[in-house]
Amino acid sequence: MGFSSGSAQHFVVVLGIILLTTNPLVQARELRLRKFEKRNEDTEYLECLVGVARSEINLLEVYGELKLHHHIDNDWTIEFIILRADESDGEYDSLLQIELPVCDFMESYYKIFYEQIKDYSNAPEPGTCPLPKGKYRLRDYPLNVHLLKKFIAPGHYRLKYKLKKDDSPKLYYRMEIKLD
Known part of the structure; x- marks a missing residue:
């Protein structure tokens, strides 16, 4: 998994990836989080709670907790999919799909964000694999959406x-x- 709160940090990773895949010259004025839902959780392996709160106009606070009941190694994979449409009920086009074994993720994408999250979490250091079972937390990670809004093309x-x-x-x- 690689991040202290699992999906909370992955949220940050995915938004960062959007920056790399959209037009950097288009400026969006308002970012709205319409849905953030857990669709599946196998509690035999893990328990995850992630939240996002608006603390100021251009600042979101991301928090979460991940309890790993087993270690996570390269038998596990992480998959990110980013889709975009002009209208919410329109056809969504795939912008990016990444699927990596967990250890490969820890050696690549995770390194980019570790320095930003380490003061807000007990996240393992890059390269840690297998990830040991235990409890990982992310507290009040400040995600400045003002910067994201400048670089992400308008849409859904x-x-x-x-x-x-x-x-x-x-x-x-x-x-x-x-x-x-």
Whole structure:
């Protein structure tokens, strides 16, 4: 999994990836989190609670807790899918799909964000694999959406995060965002 709160940090990773895949010259004025839902959680392996709260106009606070009941190794994969449409009921086009074994993720994408989250969590250091069972937390991570709004093209986005073992989702979150 790689992050202290699992999906909370993955939320940050996915939003960062959007920055890399959309037009940096278009400025959106307002970002609205329309849905943030857990669609699957296999409590035999883990328990995850993630929340997002608006603390100021351009600042969201991300918090969460992840309890791993077993270690997580390269038998597990992380999948991110980012889709975009002009209208919420329109056809969504795939912008990005990444699927990596957990240890590979810890050696790549995770390194990018670890420095930003380490003061807000007990996140393991990059390269830690297998991830030991235990409780990981993220507290009040300040996500400045003002910067995101400057770089993300207006539209409707669906972000899907899955943590899988044997091709079966053990944790699945889906988020919908609207950018005006």
